[in-house]
Amino acid sequence: NRSRTIHHTIREVRAAGNLDNLRAVAQPGSPVASEREAQGAAPTEYRGRYPFLDTDVFKTLEGIAYEIGRGEADAETTDFFEESVALLESAQQDDGYLNSYFQAETVEKQPWDDLAWGHELYNLGHLIQAAVAASRQMGDRRLLDIASRFADLAVRKLGPDGQNAVDGHPEAEMALVELFRETGNRDYLTLAELLVDRRGHGTVELRVFPAEYFQDNAPFRELDSVTGHAVRMAYLAAGATDVALENGDETLLEASERLWRDMSRTKLYITGGLGSRHSDEAIGDRFELPSERSYSETCAAIATMQWAWRLHLATGDTHYLDAFETVLYNAYAAGLSSDGCAFFYDNPLQRRPDHQQRTGAEPDGEILRRAWFVCPCCPPNIVRWMSELQDYVATTGVGADENTLFIGQYTTANIDSDGLSLDMQTAYPFEGDIRLTVTASEGASRTLALRVPAWCHSATVTVNGESVAAEAATADGWLRVEREWVVGDSVELHLDMPVRAHGSHPAVDGTRGAIAIARGPLVFAAEQEDNEAPLDDIVVSVDDVSRARVVPTDLDGHAETQAVAIVLPATIAATRADSELYPELTSGRAASAGTVNPSAATPDASPTQLALIPYYLWGNREPLTMRVWLRRDIPSVTTERK
Template sequence: MTQQKLSETVQAAAGLQEAAGPVAPTPAALSALRPLGLGRVRLGEEGLLGRWRRRNAEDTLPHCVDNLHGSGNIGNLRTAAGESEGEFAGMWFADSDVHKTLEAAAWQLAASPEDAGLRSFVDDTTALLARAQQADGYLNSYFTVVAPQDRWAKPDWSHELYCAGHLIQAAVAAGRTGASDALVTLARRFADLLVERFGPDGVEEVCGHPEIETALAELYRLTGHRPYLDLARRFLDLRGRGLLGHGRFGPRYYQDHQPVREVREVTGHAVRQLYLLAGMVDVAVETGDLSLLNAAERLWEDAVHRRTYVTGAHGSRHRDEAYGDPYELPPDRAYGETCAAIASFQWNWRLLLATGRARYADEMERVLYNAFAAAVSSDGRHFFYSNPLQVRTGHASAGEEAAARRLPWYSCACCPPNIARLMASLPGYLATADDDGLWIHLYGDASFDAPGGRRVEMRTAYPWQGRIELEIAEAGTGQPWTLALRVPGWCDAYTVSIGGEPVRAAARDGYVRLTRAWTPGTTVVLDLGMPVRQVTAHPRVDAARGCVALARGPLVYCLEQADLPHGTVLEDVRLDPGAPVTPDHREDLPDIPVVLTATGLVADAGGSLYTAGARRERTGTPLTLTAVPYFLWGNRSEGPMRVWIPVAATG
């Protein structure tokens, strides 16, 4: 394909998709919902989501670019291009961090086309990648500079296809936003090499770190070139044959122990599992393969109902960054990798589009406001790799991944660029639309331009308050259409009014559907009740037995040492189960609109480590407890924290 023809193809696809976001099912796909184009959703800068995205643009994304230069990622590519000499820096998959940051920059340029710094980063890095790319299309600095003899030789650990996948996803973002045709060109050269090597008559092989599957599906969606989708499906069909060998942790670690359509439980490395599941959904809807979609939904049941933390985090084992046994969810040893939260969010979005089921939007919300948001500091330049639900008094951090404080960068820096790309593309995840109406799945200050000349303005202090106000700014042709609003699964009571008049509107399958011939200026108010909830874990979650977690709306709360009297040990604090827990505001915490106030007791922790018979705790003076949103912990000072709070014994 000539460069001119390629550019025309990409531009035509981008025009049809109106700057589509990260997931853009084709018209023929078996998707229940269709996402709004990225440019059709604008986040208000006063809302929490809008402030997060602005922080990402002003702080996180430039911070990632700086560290790619400072940590040697860009230098590796210069060496691969023959422009410098020196030792390879960082992990062997360091290129993937460049690609993720490129993707973030492309999404951000859709909203900030005047940003000369980002434009220069995209253009300069794309040109460097082109110079580092080999004649046959291969592009990987580690296997070009350090181990050319091992190219394609070690699929279990090489991450070659993983890096290729992130390059392709960066190219998809660049193609959909118009950020760089050149990036699409070089990514397609690599993708064509993959089709030649691994296609129908090629090598039977899969990657030890899934990611390429969803990337190839999106490249197909961008270009319409069917071999990319066919290769994604081939990789899924080959998985489960033991092609990757046993390895250090066994084939379950790679999800290579059983064919993907037959697996009954999530296993192994959590990020790999979740990326694989996202690819399964993409291929399922584009090929009409319901067996793949059914398998993904079956595995969702296992993951969410037996192996996911109350914050939405995935992965309970540090040793292999993996899922544990059913109900193995230790709060203090939680791994909860940030990249797993991001992968869960992306997977649930694909399931939501495929099925229209509100439970997937509920899970996206839980992950976004808790497991994901906690990973970023208030300044946008420090990050958690792992996200425990408890840090003990006297905790000794065993390394970068054993979180006691957020760090500015990591030797394995997969998480910060991943955070940047999700936040840069966040508007693409809020709503879907079709000829019949507009569906709003995530709430925040925003405006939506739906097809047919419909525009809706949304104003809310969510997640701090449950009142969501919407105005029909433009009504379209005057024909009836539906405004569908999600009622979260945690919400037991809500009210709806239109034009100031209460209406009876029962939620069906998690959504209130309001259908009428709307007129401009009409207001709709959805008011979600937000009482404090005391959440208990399943009895088989031994590590949380006798404890409760406090939640309000979509937010999970925690206790921090910073809010306890001097000398009080967090592990000795108990919650008084008979006293109310109330929303409150503290003048000394201006950045936290809603804290929770509860009554606690301090247990006498004296005595030997073990005692014959039942140990009866003696409680001391009651104290007032302040719980803060989990996503904000660790921003004031280092110290102990816990989500699961022991309940004082009664009687």
């Protein structure tokens, strides 16, 4: 479905005026400017509300570069790529500067005047990432030239001899490290190091938002917990980790690991979503994880995966791959509609029956996924990420295991590594069976390491139909098979995938006394559409979950691919419509029963079936009511405290 989302995105980017913005700032004498003059085009107003709209183009180009590299791009897609590159070449100033907002005639602000909100390095970062993708995937260095010129300007402006300042929105850090990797120019790594180290010293000019919003309240190494704007935080952490990967700075890596550990124990939603507040798009306090107001911005999901991936590369720890997987199949995947043409900006874990989401940025409401946004950071971010997921399936040479091919994510794909080629077939994440067939081999002995996710309690592996005494998955999460592989060898991995019930840490108020249901990497959600009783009235026990059945579903035709649903027994504990909001539990009230107010609700309990779908598929139908966390039938105090 990538092509559909890409086409949709190309059209939305065109319609939103992003290319027009670039066209309007074509440099005198450039081909685009000459063309505009010939057409007698008048100066046009900058379109859009934000100074970072060029990044919509960059992110889209980054995704397209992968599609072109794979030979899967059609004419509409390559045309957009070519037109965009030409516009960028024409728009870039002689000094390397490139930003269609600050260059616009109708915008009064001048370049570099507003580092806090100008997003110029953020723009540069996404330009670099598109450029690196085009260079690596297509062998096309035109964008890399543009990006390098702008990056050189940034080095002069903000490098060791430049201004002691940072961009209000971290993002360029990891891009500059990539540009260093791609070009070998250490200036870019140095700038990335500076941007990481300078932040936290109060250099960001504050107007409305606090220093935490920009992670400028304390240096990265000294932060005690992820804080502020979720996307900014996770991009910064990913960038810092990238810096540590290249310069071997152990205190930086330690800080990154420590912040991740704290986040994963106190601030991540079960979906992998990050960001508990709509206000300031902020992460929130430890254990502040209300389902109803989960912000879990789709961009934060991408940033969290980027961070997790880099921590995995730095440490080899599979917990980061587990987290990557959780985010990928839940908080991230939910951001895109089943038809590929509509997006969630925020990803709540609950929609109440009377919910009407109204956000400031989208005054006409944000009832379900939208085709585009006034602040359209998420859709093209989904595009690029979807296109480049191939990069995150397998790795080699992590740590001491130089002769090992690590397969960390399971999907239908071809894997080539140092003369060993594998064809991977699976219906994962809906099934736990993965078949790998060797399609090329140089015959030398290699170790295949297959990740056993933390949620899996039993994994078995066969080679050519025979159970092998594979070194069992240990605490490091890898199931290893060493062999001299020959073409035609078949490896079958089976990951046990029962339906699970999860509780939550007792300090989480938002999900206390509630249960969430998962299978494999998928978190499940109940939608009212599939259930007769009001979701708020349905009570589920751990025992109910043990009797769950897994059934195939295409959501009555609303899902593009066959998914799985879960059906389990449950109880309806209906509440009287006039029941009190805060019933008295002490005995006093009973003594005066009937006099003033009715006592607590007396529900009718009756058995029912509860149907759930994968969380990421929610919101593809009406109506909206949805719950990830269901009321739990708590059997006893001791169990509660287990």
